[in-house]
Structures are given as structure tokens and as C-alpha cells.
Amino acid sequence: MNVDQILADCRVPVLGICAYSGTGKTTLLKKLIPELNRRGKRLAVVKHAHHNFDVDIPGKDSYELRKAGAEQMLVASHVRRCLMAEKVTDGDPDLKELLAMIDQSRVDMILVEGFKKLPLPKLELHRAEVGKPFVYTQDDAIQALAVDADTQLPADLSLPVMDINDVDAIADFIETFVADWKPVGYAPLGTCGCDDVERKQLSVAQGIARILNEVKPVSSTETLPLLDAQNRVLAEDMASPINVPQHTNSAMDGYAICHAPETSHYTVVAEVLAGYGYDGTLLPGQAVKIMTGAPVPAGTDAVIMREVADQQGDQVCFQGEIELGQNIRNAGEDIAEGACALTAGKRIGPAELGLLGSLGLGQLPVLRRPKVAVFSTGDEVCQPGEPLKPNCIFDSNRFTIQGMLAKLGCEVIDLGILEDTEDAMASALQQASETADVVLTSGGVSVGDADFIKPVMERLGSIDFWKIAMRPGRPLAFGKINDTLLFGLPGNPVAVMVSFMQFVQPALRKMMGEPDWKPQMMRATTCEPLRSKVGRTEFQRGIMQLNALGELTVTTTGAQGSGMLSSMVEGNCLIVVEECQGNVAAGDSVWVQPFADLL
Numbered sequence: 001m002n003v004d005q006i007l008a009d010c011r012v013p014v015l016g017i018c019a020y021s022g023t024g025k026t027t028l029l030k031k032l033i034p035e036l037n038r039r040g041k042r043l044a045v046v047k048h049a050h051h052n053f054d055v056d057i058p059g060k061d062s063y064e065l066r067k068a069g070a071e072q073m074l075v076a077s078h079v080r081r082c083l084m085a086e087k088v089t090d091g092d093p094d095l096k097e098l099l100a101m102i103d104q105s106r107v108d109m110i111l112v113e114g115f116k117k118l119p120l121p122k123l124e125l126h127r128a129e130v131g132k133p134f135v136y137t138q139d140d141a142i143q144a145l146a147v148d149a150d151t152q153l154p155a156d157l158s159l160p161v162m163d164i165n166d167v168d169a170i171a172d173f174i175e176t177f178v179a180d181w182k183p184v185g186y187a188p189l190g191t192c193g194c195d196d197v198e199r200k201q202l203s204v205a206q207g208i209a210r211i212l213n214e215v216k217p218v219s220s221t222e223t224l225p226l227l228d229a230q231n232r233v234l235a236e237d238m239a240s241p242i243n244v245p246q247h248t249n250s251a252m253d254g255y256a257i258c259h260a261p262e263t264s265h266y267t268v269v270a271e272v273l274a275g276y277g278y279d280g281t282l283l284p285g286q287a288v289k290i291m292t293g294a295p296v297p298a299g300t301d302a303v304i305m306r307e308v309a310d311q312q313g314d315q316v317c318f319q320g321e322i323e324l325g326q327n328i329r330n331a332g333e334d335i336a337e338g339a340c341a342l343t344a345g346k347r348i349g350p351a352e353l354g355l356l357g358s359l360g361l362g363q364l365p366v367l368r369r370p371k372v373a374v375f376s377t378g379d380e381v382c383q384p385g386e387p388l389k390p391n392c393i394f395d396s397n398r399f400t401i402q403g404m405l406a407k408l409g410c411e412v413i414d415l416g417i418l419e420d421t422e423d424a425m426a427s428a429l430q431q432a433s434e435t436a437d438v439v440l441t442s443g444g445v446s447v448g449d450a451d452f453i454k455p456v457m458e459r460l461g462s463i464d465f466w467k468i469a470m471r472p473g474r475p476l477a478f479g480k481i482n483d484t485l486l487f488g489l490p491g492n493p494v495a496v497m498v499s500f501m502q503f504v505q506p507a508l509r510k511m512m513g514e515p516d517w518k519p520q521m522m523r524a525t526t527c528e529p530l531r532s533k534v535g536r537t538e539f540q541r542g543i544m545q546l547n548a549l550g551e552l553t554v555t556t557t558g559a560q561g562s563g564m565l566s567s568m569v570e571g572n573c574l575i576v577v578e579e580c581q582g583n584v585a586a587g588d589s590v591w592v593q594p595f596a597d598l599l
């Protein structure tokens with residue numbers, strides 16, 4: 001396990017303390033912990049023990065019950081609680097699991113003693129008289145040394161060195177470590193140290209970066225009526241021409257009052273319905289009967305809801321305390337006049353439509369929709385609705401692709417199923433490139449068929465055939481004819497969808513005016529083991545849901561063949577097993593990418 005995996009779920013810094021026995025580790029910690037406490041740091045310590053240790057006392061109930069066979073004994077009072085668990089693991093304790101047992105909401109950092117061989121950031125303690133070698137020479141994770149006066153260090157040592165007896169200096173170092181610490185990054189699609197194996201493949205992140213480098217955002221805009229702008233991207237910042245709400249108004253049906261501390265009865269001087277106003281100014285002791293949303297009269301300092309009011313004739317009194325300012329919505333408290341209500345690049349959904357409507361805007365400047373031409377290839381691929389020829393399959397890719405394009409708000413040009421000849425391909429690509437911003441094909445990009453699309457593309461433009469370190473979706477072709485981008489997606493139906501989500505989607509979004517779009521990612525606990533190979537990103541189809549404790553968990557949809565579209569139908573997310581992760585055990589946490597953006 002690498003350090004990112006061990007610390008993936010840690011929300012507080014973790015620092016190992018490593019030393020040979022006899023170095024005075026505990027002596028130092030007994031002084032260091034109170035010093036860190038004094039500086040406001042609450043600490044947890046995880047200690048590795050080699051022996052059959054016990055923390056309980058024979059004769060105590062907890063001891064006796066455990067010996068009687070309770071495999072987990074939790075003893076708790078108002079000052080302390082202690083969970084003693086028996087038969088927990090066959091081998092060495094797993095630090096990732098132990099860290100997950102610490103209540104990280106109650107500490108500022110975790111010190112780890114032992115687990116010397118794990119690649120955790122560590123502070124090495126050293127005393128010459130112990131006569132042991134340095135650890136830092138073999139371990140890149142050592143961040144600093146604390147040594148005694150007799151220790152000889154090489155002159156060119158680049159690590160910080162402190163006096164092992166200088167508790168203040170060591171506490172300073174730890175404070176800096178804590179301040180500089182960052183949780184394991186949100187980079188589930190990045191490369192993580194697999195580059196030492198000579199890569200003949202691109203990582204998912206490298207593929208995305210190369211593609212995005214070639215994408216130019218559309219620049220032409222059009223003005224559309226509000227409703228037609230749904231799922232379009234705003235071309236300009238929208239400043240609010242008015243205050244929202246426009247007037248300071250009542251949040252309740254009730255009485256607007258001008259507070260008079262001495263009075264228990266207020267005189268009702270008028271009634272204001274929504275859409276009307278009261279032109280006078282309230283004087284202390286006066287009230288106006290008011291409806292939700294109606295502008296409050298000048299002089300109002302509270303609105304009292306009708307349920308606590310008792311009106312007899314023109315006199316009204318109220319139960320309970322009157323809080324000044326209560327139930328008044330101030331003009332401009334949602335959006336102030338002149339403030340930017342929505343920025344250019346914002347995709348317009350139902351909430352944005354409503355908000356822009358509330359500003360009184362009937363028309364919006366939006367970016368042009370990209371035109372995307374789609375075709376399928378392969379002599380075995382048949383049009384649904386027509387008879388299926390022997391040994392053939394119905395086209396599904398053109399439909400999944402068009403469905404996702406529609407969700408993204410692209411204009412689709414459906415070129416159907418192309419005849420598998422060089423001429424057909426050449427004329428379709430030539431034509432498509434004259435009208436479309438992007439051309440999407442599926443199939444024919446793995447080794448067997450690559451020879452066919454390649455010469456055509458090279459004649460018309462340029463194309464690269466990549467192997468992406470991912471599954472499914474390993475082969476991917478990407479090229480250009482003039483300014484038109486071409487994606488050759490792999491033929492397998494699940495691979496098409498996964499490649500579209502990872503590569504085509506960010507490209508189209510950048511083109512549409514959302515340059516920094518990233519897929520939504522969440523952390524979930526897998527309920528089953530997942531098979532994966534270090535060095536490639538695995539996208540398994542998953543079903544994520546909350547368990548009885550309200551934690552996000554995920555299970556796979558079962559068999560993961562890259563032709564099995566039913567897995568995409570059944571699933572609600574992709575489980576992303578990162579490149580640096582091998583097999584994942586049940587109970588470990590993984591990234592999940594919900595389908596919500598596209599499916």
C-alpha cells in the first residue's frame with residue numbers, strides 16, 4: 001500500500017515517530033504531547049505492539065467478560081471509553097484500518113509509533129549511544145531528524161535537524177508540518193507514481209489534458225427567450241437590473257408594527273394585500289394588517305404572524321416577545337441591484353431560469369450549441385427496426401452517444417451507419433468536417449481495424465491512436481480535420497459510454513463555455529472486493545446507496561464485460577479504481593462518479 005492509499009481517508013495530519021528502542025521515544029513523547037496540547041493541538045496516538053498485550057486488570061468486570069468470550073468489549077464512562085477487540089487480524093495490524101477507528105473530528109493530528117516500514121511521513125529520533133544505523137538513508141518518508149549531541153551527521157544532509165532534548169523546537173517542527181499538511185488530493189484520475197514502469201500508454205488525465213489542449217470554445221452567441229435557454233451556457237455576466245426582492249416586505253401573513261415598549265395593544269390603521277402598499281409612516285403603537293410578500297410600510301420594525309395575534313375591532317395584541325426585525329425580508333437581500341446575478345459560463349438549469357426570471361429578464365445571451373456529427377461503422381452493425389442479418393448486431397452506440405449529446409445540449413447530426421469502405425469513410429468525414437465542430441465515431445480503433453480509418457484521416461487531417469491505461473475504453477483515436485475534432489471511440493458499447501464520459505464530455509463542455517468542468521466525484525465504501533491492476537484506471541459500473549448508518553456505500557452491478565450495456569442501465573455510477581490502486585478489499589473506500597451528469 002502506498003502512502004496515499006493509507007492516508008486516503010484521513011482528515012487530520014498523520015506523522016510517524018520512528019526510532020530504535022532505547023532512543024527515548026516515550027520519554028520525548030511524554031514531554032512533547034503536553035507541549036502540543038499547550039499550543040492547542042489535540043492528539044491521538046496509534047501505537048504498534050508486538051506482543052499479546054493487555055490493558056485490562058484481572059478481576060474487573062470488563063476483563064472477566066472478555067475472558068468469558070466477549071470478542072468485543074466496550075467499556076465506557078463519562079471520562080473514558082475503551083474498545084477491546086479480540087481475534088481482529090491474522091497478520092500485522094493494518095494501519096489504514098486503525099486510523100479509521102480514531103474519531104478524527106475530535107483531534108487535530110495523529111502520531112503513529114511503530115509501523116516503521118510504512119511509507120508514512122515520519123520524524124526520526126536518533127541517539128549515538130544506541131549504536132543503530134540511521135533510518136533516513138533508507139527511507140525517503142523521513143521529514144526531519146531529532147538527534148543527541150554525540151550524533152555525527154553528514155555535512156550535506158538536506159533534512160531539518162533538531163536537538164532531541166529541545167522539545168520546543170520539535171513542537172515547532174510539528175506545528176509547521178500540521179500547517180503545511182494537505183489531505184490526499186482529489187485527483188482520482190491522475191497518474192500516481194506508476195511512471196517508473198516505462199509507460200506505453202497514456203493515463204486518463206494525460207489523455208484529457210492532450211484533448212483539452214486542442215479544444216477552442218465556441219465564440220458566437222445568440223439571444224434566446226428565457227425558456228429556450230434551458231441547458232445553454234450564458235455568454236455574458238448578468239447584472240441584476242433590480243433589487244430582489246424589490247421592496248422590503250413581509251415574510252408572513254400578520255401585522256407590521258412600529259414597536260412601542262410600553263403598549264400591549266396596537267391600533268390597526270390599515271390593511272395591505274400583496275401587490276399593494278401603505279403610503280403612510282407607522283407611528284409607535286400603530287399596526288398594519290399585512291399579507292406575505294406585501295411591502296412593509298415605512299416605520300415598520302417587526303412583522304408579527306397572525307397566529308399569535310388577537311384583533312378586536314381596531315385593537316390588536318400579541319402573545320410572546322416581540323423581536324425587532326422579525327419576519328421582514330429586506331429589499332435586495334437575495335440579489336442587490338447592479339450585482340452580478342450569474343456569471344458567463346454558467347449552464348442554465350431550472351434554478352437559473354427562475355432566478356433570471358425573477359430579475360425580469362425575458363431574453364438571454366447564450367453561446368451557440370456545438371454541432372456534433374455521429375456515425376457508426378462496421379459491416380456487422382445493423383439499424384434497429386430493420387431485420388438483423390446473420391452474424392450481425394444492432395447498432396447501440398449511435399443511440400447512447402446521441403442520448404448523451406442531447407443531455408449535454410449539443411446539436412446532433414446523425415450520419416447513420418457507414419459502409420465499411422475507404423471511400424464512404426472519406427466522403428462522410430469530409431462532409432462532416434465542413435459542418436460539424438466535432439465528429440464522433442465508434443468501432444474500428446483497436447489494432448485490427450486501425451489501418452482502415454488511419455489513411456483516410458491522414459489524407460484529410462491528422463489522427464493519433466492512443467492506448468489509455470484504463471478499462472474499459474483502452475483504445476481511443478483523436479484527430480483533427482481543419483478545426484473539426486474527431487474522436488474515434490472504441491466499439492464495445494460500455495467502452496463507448498465510459499470514453500465519452502471521460503474524454504468527450506470535458507471537451508464538449510470546454511467548447512460550450514465550461515472550461516473548468518470536472519465530473520462530480522464522491523468517496524464511498526465498497527461492499528465487495530474489486531479486482532484491479534496497478535497501472536490502469538478501472539471504471540466499474542456500480543450502484544451507490546446509503547447504508548443504515550447513512551454512509552455512502554457501493555456495490556458493482558455484477559459481471560463487468562465491456563459489451564454489457566445492462567450494467568449501465570442497472571448502475572447509477574462508475575466506481576473509479578485509481579491507477580495506483582491494485583485489488584480493493586471490501587470495506588475500503590473508493591471514488592465513485594455518479595451518472596447524474598449525463599444518464
Ligand SMILES: Nc1nc2c(c(=O)[nH]1)N[C@H]1C(S)=C(S)[C@@H](COP(=O)(O)OP(=O)(O)OC[C@H]3O[C@@H](n4cnc5c(N)ncnc54)[C@H](O)[C@@H]3O)O[C@H]1N2
Pocket residue numbers: 376377378380381393394395396397398442443444445446447448449472473474475489490491492493495562
Ligand atoms: N488484439 C487486440 N484486440 C483488441 C484490443 C487490443 O488492444 N488488441 N482491444 C480490445 C478493446 S479494449 C476494445 S474496446 C475493442 C475495441 O475495438 P474497436 O474499437 O476496433 O471496435 P470493433 O472491433 O469495431 O468493435 C468491438 C465490438 O463492438 C461492437 N460494436 C461496434 N460498433 C458498434 C455499434 N455501433 N453498436 C453496438 N456494438 C458495436 C462490435 O460488434 C464488436 O463486438 O477491441 C478489443 N480488441
Ligand code: MOO
Pocket residue numbers: 470471472473474475490492494495562
Ligand atoms: O475498451 Mo475495451 O475492452 O477496454 O472495452
